[in-house]
Amino acid sequence: MEGLQKAFKQETSLIGRDVIQQLIMNANIAHAEQVPICQDTGFAVVFVELGQDVQIVGGDFYEAINEGVKKGYTEGYLRSSIVNHPILRKNTGDNTPAVIHTKIVSGDQLRLIVAPKGGGSENMSAVKMLKPSDGVEGIKKFVVEVVRAAGPNPCPPVIVGVGIGGTFEKAAQLSKEALLRNLGEKSKYHDIARLEEELFKEINKLGIGPQGLGGITTALAVHVEIFATHIASLPVAVNINCHAARHKEAVL
Amino acid sequence: MNRIRLTTPLTDAVAEQLQIGQQVLINGIIYTGRDAAHQRLIELIEQDQELPFELEGQVIYYVGPSPARPGRVIGSAGPTTSGRMDRYAPKLYALGIKATIGKGRRDAAVIRAIKQYKGIYLAVVGGAAALIARSIKEAGIIAFPDLGPEAIYRLVVEDFPAIVINDATGGDLYNESIKNYSMT
Numbered sequence: 001m002e003g004l005q006k007a008f009k010q011e012t013s014l015i016g017r018d019v020i021q022q023l024i025m026n027a028n029i030a031h032a033e034q035v036p037i038c039q040d041t042g043f044a045v046v047f048v049e050l051g052q053d054v055q056i057v058g059g060d061f062y063e064a065i066n067e068g069v070k071k072g073y074t075e076g077y078l079r080s081s082i083v084n085h086p087i088l089r090k091n092t093g094d095n096t097p098a099v100i101h102t103k104i105v106s107g108d109q110l111r112l113i114v115a116p117k118g119g120g121s122e123n124m125s126a127v128k129m130l131k132p133s134d135g136v137e138g139i140k141k142f143v144v145e146v147v148r149a150a151g152p153n154p155c156p157p158v159i160v161g162v163g164i165g166g167t168f169e170k171a172a173q174l175s176k177e178a179l180l181r182n183l184g185e186k187s188k189y190h191d192i193a194r195l196e197e198e199l200f201k202e203i204n205k206l207g208i209g210p211q212g213l214g215g216i217t218t219a220l221a222v223h224v225e226i227f228a229t230h231i232a233s234l235p236v237a238v239n240i241n242c243h244a245a246r247h248k249e250a251v252l
Numbered sequence: 253m254n255r256i257r258l259t260t261p262l263t264d265a266v267a268e269q270l271q272i273g274q275q276v277l278i279n280g281i282i283y284t285g286r287d288a289a290h291q292r293l294i295e296l297i298e299q300d301q302e303l304p305f306e307l308e309g310q311v312i313y314y315v316g317p318s319p320a321r322p323g324r325v326i327g328s329a330g331p332t333t334s335g336r337m338d339r340y341a342p343k344l345y346a347l348g349i350k351a352t353i354g355k356g357r358r359d360a361a362v363i364r365a366i367k368q369y370k371g372i373y374l375a376v377v378g379g380a381a382a383l384i385a386r387s388i389k390e391a392g393i394i395a396f397p398d399l400g401p402e403a404i405y406r407l408v409v410e411d412f413p414a415i416v417i418n419d420a421t422g423g424d425l426y427n428e429s430i431k432n433y434s435m436t
Binding site: 013015019022023025026029030033034035036037038039040041077078079080081089091093119120123151152153155202205206207208209211212213214215216242243244 | 288315316317318319320321324327328329330332333335355356357375377378379380381382383384385386399400401402415425426428429430431432433434435436
């Protein structure tokens with residue numbers, strides 16, 4: 001919400017300002033009337049950080065998470081957006097199953113982060129295996145190109161999550177984790193924080209603007225996460241999120 | 253901004269008057285349809301079977317609403333990405349659909365069909381789903397209830413706000429507006 005208000009002040013396009021204003025009004029209505037901000041209430045993506053001293057008893061942990069998703073989506077009047085099979089495509093009716101990422105950490109706590117992800121912006125995401133010689137310029141070119149190609153589709157202004165390094169799937173996961181960061185919070189690495197800033201400026205020069213109707217606000221933030229990688233590789237993943245960065249966490 | 257009030261069904265004459273960038277307020281009946289419903293519509297057309305609604309002059313809104321809370325007409329109801337319906341849209345414009353509503357770009361075949369059959373393509377603000385739902389006064393499923401949120405709904409709308417992206421002259425608002433702000 002702060003991100004949108006800041007964008008509203010900075011945007012120079014009249015229609016762009018009008019769009020941002022509608023998004024702010026929409027968020028207020030959604031809050032007051034307890035209805036979803038967007039009809040696409042997402043794929044339930046759940047990040048689990050399981051303390052190694054925790055023992056889970058009384059049933060299957062993943063079943064319990066899915067039971068929670070089912071309850072939350074049904075009782076909360078959220079949309080069932082999941083089909084059971086990518087080709088046969090029958091709606092499961094309760095938005096299960098969730099996509100669950102589990103990390104074992106030290107300690108005796110269980111941390112759950114729920115990040116529902118809309119399909120429209122997810123569809124505009126991409127992974128590319130660059131060559132190490134492509135370097136930082138190659139990374140920038142690819143990220144900006146993904147956002148340019150997405151154009152109006154992912155409901156800009158967007159939040160851009162970038163994962164660099166690791167393997168093919170690690171980069172994709174890093175790009176999703178990058179979206180969990182609080183809006184505009186910088187990377188802890190100075191060079192990466194600078195890359196985030198440069199990408200943010202380049203993307204906002206594209207002119208796509210709010211809803212692709214032209215303007216200087218195409219991205220609200222760019223977050224980059226990195227990991228060690230193979231001597232032969234430079235994987236880069238771009239995960240796009242619409243203007244609504246929905247996530248909630250709980251520690252048990 | 254000056255908004256043009258439209259009442260459905262739409263005629264060729266009305267569609268031909270509209271230009272990219274114009275803001276409109278739609279009144280009357282519109283029909284919902286997304287990927288799965290479009291596939292079924294096209295199958296019915298190919299098999300020469302009766303369709304759930306008469307296509308002539310009608311408007312299709314690409315949306316899969318969230319469920320209505322008790323006492324409400326509908327849940328949140330913003331647009332989905334139109335490009336996924338590009339494969340089906342030219343056929344539907346050819347058979348009489350006058351307007352489609354969604355978000356995002358259409359491909360060259362759809363833009364050609366819009367020009368050839370005197371149609372329009374409109375966008376609503378993606379993600380403004382709670383706000384948009386306020387202009388929907390009645391909603392009921394008329395076909396394919398097994399598809400859940402992808403079923404075809406008949407909606408009665410009042411002053412439903414949209415903007416013309418592609419018009420019957422072949423214009424494209426996204427191309428025009430991005431040009432004005434691009435610094436690359």
